[in-house]
Amino acid sequence: MTHTTPRYEFRVFGVKSINPFIEALKxxxxxxxxxxxxxxxxxTSGNNNHNIKIRNKRLDIKTLxxxxxxxxxxxxEEVGTFPLLKDKIKNQIFPSLGVESPVLDRDVYTxxxxxxxxxxxxxxxxxxxxEKERFAFEFEGCICEYAEVKINxxxxxxxxxxxxxxxxxxxxxxxxxxxxxxxxxxxPKALKRVLGxxxxxxxxxxx
Amino acid sequence: xAKEELEIGAISKPRFEFRSFGQDFEEAAYLMARLSVPIxxxxxxxxxxxxxxxxKTNDKNNTKIRDGKMDIKTYxxxxxxxxxxxxLMKGEFxxxxxxxxxxxxxxxxxxxxxxxxxxxxxxxFLNIIETHSELQxxxxxxxxxxxMVNDTICELADVLINGAHVVSINSESTEIEDxxxxxxxxxxxxxxxxNYLQAIKRIIGWINKPLAN
Numbered sequence: 001m002t003h004t005t006p007r008y009e010f011r012v013f014g015v016k017s018i019n020p021f022i023e024a025l026k027x028x029x030x031x032x033x034x035x036x037x038x039x040x041x042x043x044t045s046g047n048n049n050h051n052i053k054i055r056n057k058r059l060d061i062k063t064l065x066x067x068x069x070x071x072x073x074x075x076x077e078e079v080g081t082f083p084l085l086k087d088k089i090k091n092q093i094f095p096s097l098g099v100e101s102p103v104l105d106r107d108v109y110t111x112x113x114x115x116x117x118x119x120x121x122x123x124x125x126x127x128x129x130x131e132k133e134r135f136a137f138e139f140e141g142c143i144c145e146y147a148e149v150k151i152n153x154x155x156x157x158x159x160x161x162x163x164x165x166x167x168x169x170x171x172x173x174x175x176x177x178x179x180x181x182x183x184x185x186x187x188p189k190a191l192k193r194v195l196g197x198x199x200x201x202x203x204x205x206x207x
Numbered sequence: 208x209a210k211e212e213l214e215i216g217a218i219s220k221p222r223f224e225f226r227s228f229g230q231d232f233e234e235a236a237y238l239m240a241r242l243s244v245p246i247x248x249x250x251x252x253x254x255x256x257x258x259x260x261x262x263k264t265n266d267k268n269n270t271k272i273r274d275g276k277m278d279i280k281t282y283x284x285x286x287x288x289x290x291x292x293x294x295l296m297k298g299e300f301x302x303x304x305x306x307x308x309x310x311x312x313x314x315x316x317x318x319x320x321x322x323x324x325x326x327x328x329x330x331x332f333l334n335i336i337e338t339h340s341e342l343q344x345x346x347x348x349x350x351x352x353x354x355m356v357n358d359t360i361c362e363l364a365d366v367l368i369n370g371a372h373v374v375s376i377n378s379e380s381t382e383i384e385d386x387x388x389x390x391x392x393x394x395x396x397x398x399x400x401x402n403y404l405q406a407i408k409r410i411i412g413w414i415n416k417p418l419a420n
Contacts, residue, residue: 128412129417154372156370156371193369
């Protein structure tokens, strides 16, 4: 079922650096479901406010509603399940990607046709295939998770805290000692960094 | 003719190489460690920070910056699935515009931009790369663990590509049969040979193919 009330979210990504926070969550939180999920993210360099992904042939777009006190609020919107009508692709998906829609020859597109004829042919769209192993927790009244995420085969870890109540998220961050010194990195931003779509003019700072 | 004795880190004839990338080479890594002869301490563990320059139109030249030097290797041939690469140039930064025009940009196989200076620092060079639509600078951090199996130079590496982790395994030598024997001994004979350029292009989404596992 799609969650319809926008939640406030704080998320971090890393490889080894976030392990202490994961251990704290495992120790203090109440463990829930473990889920294995495969998703296709559609990425462009110009899009920062839409999280566009396909899971089990269903395309969802989350839109960044607001940023407040270091937290982000995203609004989920279910676009539909493939096959999708060309009007949805032209008027909903491509505008969210921030790239011009190509001429659409078909009235309806299967997922395979959409990927092969529209996405993989477009030099401005980069695909991130993700395999996630998600470990859910309840902690301080928030929905939390940590996950092992393979992004086109390369691994990162992520930890997220979400709630409709921003005060609960802030409280959970405080208990985990997470937040002040850590950047809130959403999925599109993390993927763009791995894909190199977020131009890093300060690349020298790493050397 | 006697085989050339390989020394890790030393310059030799162009070597053939098996390399692959994935998440799990645990069994092969265990065998590599057990089958290795002792090697010099200085190559037990090495760390490096490198910038690979990826070009959408080039799969033939491996171009990277390491230790402040532009380092280009060029693909020579594939024999029995093993790739042979040959060092093409090493250039120190600041680098002359002649070197950029005549050696570096031709290796990218892209249109050569117009240059306004005679000499470019590494930062200025990277600014050109970042604004070129066909090129991308990719951050690579390597932790490499060296071994020597069947007279081939081997390594297991933890590699961060733009911050995301993969494991790489390799065996290289001037002698093809030694590499094939090593691949067999390590149980990776059926694993796809994936070089650094291919692995990075797959991870950054320029090639829609998976890694080895």
